[in-house]
Amino acid sequence: MKAKQFFAIIAAAGVLVSCSKSREDYAEEYFALKKEAADIIMGCHTWDDAFAAADKLHAIADEMEELEKEEKKYRYEWNESELDMTNSELKIYNDQIDNKGKEAKDKLRRAKEHIKGNDAGKSKYLEYAIERVD
Numbered sequence: 412m413k414a415k416q417f418f419a420i421i422a423a424a425g426v427l428v429s430c431s432k433s434r435e436d437y438a439e440e441y442f443a444l445k446k447e448a449a450d451i452i453m454g455c456h457t458w459d460d461a462f463a464a465a466d467k468l469h470a471i472a473d474e475m476e477e478l479e480k481e482e483k484k485y486r487y488e489w490n491e492s493e494l495d496m497t498n499s500e501l502k503i504y505n506d507q508i509d510n511k512g513k514e515a516k517d518k519l520r521r522a523k524e525h526i527k528g529n530d531a532g533k534s535k536y537l538e539y540a541i542e543r544v545d
Contacts, residue, residue, distance in 0.1 A: 448544040462534065
């Protein structure tokens with residue numbers, strides 16, 4: 412009976428590992444949050460907009476921090492799976508993730524430039540929230 416329980420536990424662990432998110436999944440979620448933050452910033456025009464936007468950005472920053480914590484749990488597993496890739500496959504894989512990151516970073520950069528010229532950009536609370544998501 413104990414042998415059956417042991418194999419059931421091993422099988423369940425295998426299912427959990429195979430259902431974990433890939434590095435690319437985490438990157439996509441993380442960069443989607445950055446893009447969402449940029450959209451919120453682009454909607455800021457007035458001093459009052461800044462406070463509402465900052466509250467939303469702090470919530471997004473909290474989500475990003477949780478995602479980073481969760482992601483750290485699986486890094487070893489990803490490193491193991493990346494060992495099976497050829498150098499060219501790994502380069503393409505990393506380039507795809509990097510390109511998504513550059514796209515999100517550029518969108519956030521443009522959003523920060525947007526608020527420099529209006530009243531929302533004068534808010535230190537908004538500035539701090541932007542730092543958290545950046």
